[in-house]
Amino acid sequence: MEVPLLDLKAQYATIKDEVLAAVSEVLESQRCVGGPKVAELEEKIAAISECKFAVGVSSGTDAILNSLMSLDIGAGDEIITTPFTFFATVGCISRTGAKPVFVDIEPRTFNINPELIESAVTEKTKAIMPVHLYGQMADMDLIMEIANKHDLAVIEDAAQSITSTYKGRKAGGIGRAGCFSFFPSKNLGGIGDGGMIVTNDEQLYQRLFIMRNHGSKPKYYHRHIGGNFRLDPIQAAALLVKLPYLDQWSEARRRNAVYYDKKFSGTVVQTPYISPDCISIFNQYVIRVPRRDELMAHLRDNSVGCEVYYPIPAHLQECFSYLGYKEGDLPEAEQAAKEVLAIPIYSELTDEMKDYVADMILAFLS
Numbered sequence: 001m002e003v004p005l006l007d008l009k010a011q012y013a014t015i016k017d018e019v020l021a022a023v024s025e026v027l028e029s030q031r032c033v034g035g036p037k038v039a040e041l042e043e044k045i046a047a048i049s050e051c052k053f054a055v056g057v058s059s060g061t062d063a064i065l066n067s068l069m070s071l072d073i074g075a076g077d078e079i080i081t082t083p084f085t086f087f088a089t090v091g092c093i094s095r096t097g098a099k100p101v102f103v104d105i106e107p108r109t110f111n112i113n114p115e116l117i118e119s120a121v122t123e124k125t126k127a128i129m130p131v132h133l134y135g136q137m138a139d140m141d142l143i144m145e146i147a148n149k150h151d152l153a154v155i156e157d158a159a160q161s162i163t164s165t166y167k168g169r170k171a172g173g174i175g176r177a178g179c180f181s182f183f184p185s186k187n188l189g190g191i192g193d194g195g196m197i198v199t200n201d202e203q204l205y206q207r208l209f210i211m212r213n214h215g216s217k218p219k220y221y222h223r224h225i226g227g228n229f230r231l232d233p234i235q236a237a238a239l240l241v242k243l244p245y246l247d248q249w250s251e252a253r254r255r256n257a258v259y260y261d262k263k264f265s266g267t268v269v270q271t272p273y274i275s276p277d278c279i280s281i282f283n284q285y286v287i288r289v290p291r292r293d294e295l296m297a298h299l300r301d302n303s304v305g306c307e308v309y310y311p312i313p314a315h316l317q318e319c320f321s322y323l324g325y326k327e328g329d330l331p332e333a334e335q336a337a338k339e340v341l342a343i344p345i346y347s348e349l350t351d352e353m354k355d356y357v358a359d360m361i362l363a364f365l366s
Helices: 008-029 036-048 060-070 087-095 140-150 202-211 233-264 292-301 318-323 331-339 351-365
Strands: 053-057 078-081 099-102 125-129 153-157 177-181 195-199 285-288 340-343
Touching: 008 233, 036 053, 036 195, 036 233, 053 060, 053 202, 060 087, 060 153, 060 177, 060 195, 060 202, 078 087, 087 099, 087 318, 099 318, 125 140, 140 153, 195 202, 233 285, 233 351, 292 340, 292 351, 331 340
Parallel strands: 078 099, 078 125, 125 153, 153 177
Antiparallel strands: 053 195, 177 195, 285 340
C-alpha cells in the first residue's frame, strides 16, 4: 500500500469543477491583480478569525515581512521568537535588519515556552513572535501579559493554524497582527503561494494595505518603502471555493488524530499533546519516537510518507551563526529536532491507510 504524507489530488477531485469555474471567472474578467475576489476573501478570513481587518498578501512569508515592516521594525531592534519553526519566521526578522532572540520551547506542545520570554526582554526588544506550530496555538495569555507589561507588539505566526483556538479565541486575533499561509499543504491551501494578515488595529491595517503595494498611496506616490506583496486573485478564487470546506477538513484531521492516538496508546510512540486550552487543526500530526531516522527510512521504504518538521533549529542554522548560539543553548528544541516525525493526517485517509501507517511504525519499533 502507498500512503503519501499529503494527497492533494484526492482533495482536488472533490472540488475540481468548482475550482475550475472560479479560476475561469477570474480569467474571463481579466482582473488579474487585486479585484473583488481578493476583497471577498479578505472579508471572510477576517470574519472566521474574529478580526476587523485582513490584508491578502503573496505568501505566508510576506505576511510576516509586511507585518514587521509596517510596525517599523528594523536595525537595532530585537524580536523574541522560537528556534523551532519554519525558516521564514526567523528569516523575515533578519531581513528587516532586526535581531532574532531565541527562547526555548515547551517539550510537549513544541511551542515557545512563555515562562522563558520575560528574561529575554531587553531595552531593544520591540516584539514577540510566537509560532502556533503544527496547528496548535501557543500559550497566549502569558505572552500577552509580558507584551503589555513591556509595551511590545505581538505578531502571531499562525501559518499552520488558521481557525485554531486558544481559550475560545481564534488564531491571529489575539496579538497586534496574525499571519496566515495558503501554501498548498496547509489546511486551507491555495493552488500556489498566498497569505493573509489579520488585525484589529485600524491604523496598522492601513499601513499593511499600503505596504503590500510598494508603499504607495495614491498610485506612484510613496510615503513608505514597501514591497510587491499582493495576493493573486486566482489564488483568492480557489481559496474561496475551499473555505466552506475548511472546518470539515480540519474536523476530519482531528478524527484521524484520535484514531492514531488509540493505535499508539501504551506504546513507545509519543503522540501529540493538545493543551486543554486549545483546539488544534492538526496541520501536521507529529509523533516523537526513538530511532527516528531509522524509522523514517523504514516508512519510506514501505511507501509511507513522512517528514521531519524541523531537523535543524534556527539557532543552529549556518546563516544565523552570526548570532553566536551554539549547540546546547536551547536543549528542548534541539532534542525535539532529533525525535519528531510527521505522518499522514489529511482528511481523505481511510481507516485501512491509517492502520497501515500505524502498523508499519509499531512493527519497526517493536
